[in-house]
Amino acid sequence: MKSLELVNIRKDYGGAVAVAGMSMQIARGELVSLLGPSGCGKTTTLRMVAGFVAPSAGSVLIDGRDVTRLAPYERDTALVFQSYALFPHMTVAQNVGFGLEMRKVGRAEREAQSLEALRRVRLEHLADRYPRQLSGGQQQRVALARGLVLNPAVFLLDEPLSNLDAKLRGEVRSEIRALQQSLELTTLMVTHDQEEALTMSDRLVLMEGGRVRQAGTAQDLYERPADAFVAEFVGRSNVIEGRAEGGGFRTACGTLLPAAAAGAAGGSFYAIRPEKIVLAREDAGEGVGGALREILYLGAQTEYTVMLGQTPVTVIAATPGPDDALAGLRTGDPVRLSWPGASARLLGA
Amino acid sequence: MRLTGAIYRGGIVLAYTVMLLPVVLLAVTSVFRDAIIAFPPSGLSLEWYRNALGRDEFLDGFVTSFKVAAIATLIGVPAGTAASLALVRSNLRAKQAITTFLLGPIIVPGIVAGTALYLTYLLAQTRLDRDIVGTLPGLVAAHVLLTIPWTVRVVTAGLQGLDRSVEEAALNLGARHATVFWRVTLPMMRPAIVAASMFSFIQSFENLELTLLLVGPGMSTLPIAMLNYLEFQIDPTLAAVATIQIVVIAAMMLVTDRYVKLSRIV
Ligand SMILES: Nc1ncnc2c1ncn2[C@@H]1O[C@H](COP(=O)(O)OP(=O)(O)OP(=O)(O)O)[C@@H](O)[C@H]1O
Ligand SMILES: [Mg+2]
Numbered sequence: 008m009k010s011l012e013l014v015n016i017r018k019d020y021g022g023a024v025a026v027a028g029m030s031m032q033i034a035r036g037e038l039v040s041l042l043g044p045s046g047c048g049k050t051t052t053l054r055m056v057a058g059f060v061a062p063s064a065g066s067v068l069i070d071g072r073d074v075t076r077l078a079p080y081e082r083d084t085a086l087v088f089q090s091y092a093l094f095p096h097m098t099v100a101q102n103v104g105f106g107l108e109m110r111k112v113g114r115a116e117r118e119a120q121s122l123e124a125l126r127r128v129r130l131e132h133l134a135d136r137y138p139r140q141l142s143g144g145q146q147q148r149v150a151l152a153r154g155l156v157l158n159p160a161v162f163l164l165d166e167p168l169s170n171l172d173a174k175l176r177g178e179v180r181s182e183i184r185a186l187q188q189s190l191e192l193t194t195l196m197v198t199h200d201q202e203e204a205l206t207m208s209d210r211l212v213l214m215e216g217g218r219v220r221q222a223g224t225a226q227d228l229y230e231r232p233a234d235a236f237v238a239e240f241v242g243r244s245n246v247i248e249g250r251a252e253g254g255g256f257r258t259a260c261g262t263l264l265p266a267a268a269a270g271a272a273g274g275s276f277y278a279i280r281p282e283k284i285v286l287a288r289e290d291a292g293e294g295v296g297g298a299l300r301e302i303l304y305l306g307a308q309t310e311y312t313v314m315l316g317q318t319p320v321t322v323i324a325a326t327p328g329p330d331d332a333l334a335g336l337r338t339g340d341p342v343r344l345s346w347p348g349a350s351a352r353l354l355g356a
Numbered sequence: 357m358r359l360t361g362a363i364y365r366g367g368i369v370l371a372y373t374v375m376l377l378p379v380v381l382l383a384v385t386s387v388f389r390d391a392i393i394a395f396p397p398s399g400l401s402l403e404w405y406r407n408a409l410g411r412d413e414f415l416d417g418f419v420t421s422f423k424v425a426a427i428a429t430l431i432g433v434p435a436g437t438a439a440s441l442a443l444v445r446s447n448l449r450a451k452q453a454i455t456t457f458l459l460g461p462i463i464v465p466g467i468v469a470g471t472a473l474y475l476t477y478l479l480a481q482t483r484l485d486r487d488i489v490g491t492l493p494g495l496v497a498a499h500v501l502l503t504i505p506w507t508v509r510v511v512t513a514g515l516q517g518l519d520r521s522v523e524e525a526a527l528n529l530g531a532r533h534a535t536v537f538w539r540v541t542l543p544m545m546r547p548a549i550v551a552a553s554m555f556s557f558i559q560s561f562e563n564l565e566l567t568l569l570l571v572g573p574g575m576s577t578l579p580i581a582m583l584n585y586l587e588f589q590i591d592p593t594l595a596a597v598a599t600i601q602i603v604v605i606a607a608m609m610l611v612t613d614r615y616v617k618l619s620r621i622v
Contacts, residue, residue, distance in 0.1 A: 057524075057528055058527075058528075059524055059527075059528075078527070078532075079524070079527040079528050080527050080528070080529075080530045080531055080532055084528065085528065085529070086524075086525070086528045088521045088524070088525060089521075090519060090521055092519060092521040092522045092524065092525040093522070093525075094522060094525075094526070094540060094543075094544075095522070095544060096543040096544060096546070105526070105529050105531075105539075106529035106530055109529055109530035109531050109535070110530055153525075153529070157529070157530075
């Protein structure tokens with residue numbers, strides 16, 4: 008039995024389709040990320056699980072029970088809102104205790120549990136403050152505590168990190184993951200940040216236009232994208248148009264690229280990750296020749312853009328040391344690119 | 357930068373001066389001894405305060421104004437708040453029309469609305485064979501036409517700025533709709549409701565135009581008592597009355613501020 012199961016749920020707004028038939032399952036204690044471009048239906052899906060949006064069709068099952076027609080307060084879900092949505096007129100402790108109060112937990116027990124939840128997010132010393140007296144990161148942790156104190160059957164997070172600055176985001180990310188794992192919370196998290204999704208989730212569901220494009224582990228999506236859309240959305244990819252030819256792939260502008268013999272038949276796209284490509288000087292003799300158009304120094308790594316005919320290809324490599332063969336490379340220099348055919352994938356659109 | 361800063365500060369000082377100078381002058385002249393305001397005064401005295409407090413029309417006017425304002429506020433604020441909730445939250449089709457209608461009494465010039473009410477009251481009086489003009493209920497009914505629009509105006513604005521997801525959070529945590537309303541929505545609306553009550557009370561208390569034709573013998577409000585006095589005398593008694601009024605309202609605001617920080621609602 009799965010903790011959360013969506014069976015072909017769909018949501019239409021008038022003529023517009025927000026979610027066009029989504030099915031997915033989440034096992035107990037698993038964290039699944041809903042990932043996808045803006046407007047693809049992530050929030051709508053999450054809100055259908057929480058009960059704020061009534062599906063036009065399909066059903067939502069929590070622990071095997073059909074909750075599709077239940078009101079939000081009748082479902083055992085806890086949603087952490089993007090805006091945190093703390094009660095401004097209640098202290099931190101009262102905020103965290105609210106859900107318990109609604110479940111008729113006695114005062115002493117409630118206070119003990121609230122404090123314990125606050126301890127988990129390391130905020131027990133701020134229990135008597137009001138939300139406006141907290142920083143954004145602290146408010147976010149109160150919102151987390153308010154949800155997890157209920158030990159919900161399904162924990163829902165809507166872009167939980169989007170209002171935090173880059174440094175804090177990294178910290179809170181691992182904090183959420185650690186909490187989720189130690190409490191074994193079944194979690195559905197919405198994000199449009201693929202790095203967030205890759206690092207935090209057991210599994211990812213990539214959505215596009217209200218549908219699932221691909222679901223699987225981070226490795227599945229990254230190493231074995233189902234199509235060009237997935238390859239471009241998850242991580243970075245050079246996606247090149249053309250057609251399979253013999254043992255390789257002929258780009259639209261005529262260059263022959265290496266490909267493993269067993270490419271997707273009829274695939275008209277070729278995908279290769281920037282970090283799988285080896286960049287060498289022209290005299291290396293091996294690989295596809297091109298001209299270096301741009302060098303972006305990123306610190307530990309350097310990003311190169313190489314033109315293979317009219318096709319730009321991005322290469323990411325460790326920044327060369329002073330004695331390295333690549334040191335002193337300049338834009339305009341002729342270079343060679345090589346990679347094993349097995350690193351590339353032939354994909355449909 | 358220095359120059360714009362100076363201009364900015366100068367502007368602020370000027371604005372405050374223009375706003376506060378009349379109040380200061382009022383308070384100052386209320387203790388001048390001369391019956392006809394002269395500068396410099398021949399001396400200072402509290403004579404005018406004694407006169408003001410000794411005259412029944414002012415005391416009665418104050419009591420009537422206070423009663424009318426208090427009752428009209430108690431009726432108008434809950435009604436206006438309910439109307440605002442409906443206007444902001446529901447899918448009523450004629451929302452815009454209803455809003456305009458409810459704000460009507462404070463958009464129409466007071467004297468026009470007052471005349472219309474007067475005529476209506478006269479008609480009703482002959483039909484019902486009982487007094488309405490010059491009675492407390494008649495005045496309260498008229499002033500509810502001030503307190504409802506002011507409440508709708510203030511509370512609607514407050515509701516629009518209210519984050520719906522906070523209420524959704526309460527639903528999500530297991531609260532039913534009624535609980536959400538009492539425990540979350542209403543407390544979050546409190547600043548707006550307090551502001552609305554204050555505006556309503558003051559608007560009613562100081563209203564002249566709408567009330568002018570609706571008072572009667574023994575049932576007059578303070579502003580009208582002051583106007584009547586002014587017809588015959590121009591000594592600083594009115595300055596004294598006005599100063600007392602300002603002090604009373606300022607005291608009310610200070611008390612309110614203890615419960616809801618006014619700087620956070622207006
Ligand atoms: N209440 C609504 N009425 C009409 N259309 C809606 C409504 N809510 C969402 N939509 C539409 O449904 C689609 C999906 O919206 P949704 O909010 O689920 O996207 P999202 O994936 O969360 O996007 P984002 O990453 O920008 O938050 C969008 O095209 C949106 O315009
Ligand atoms: Mg969204």
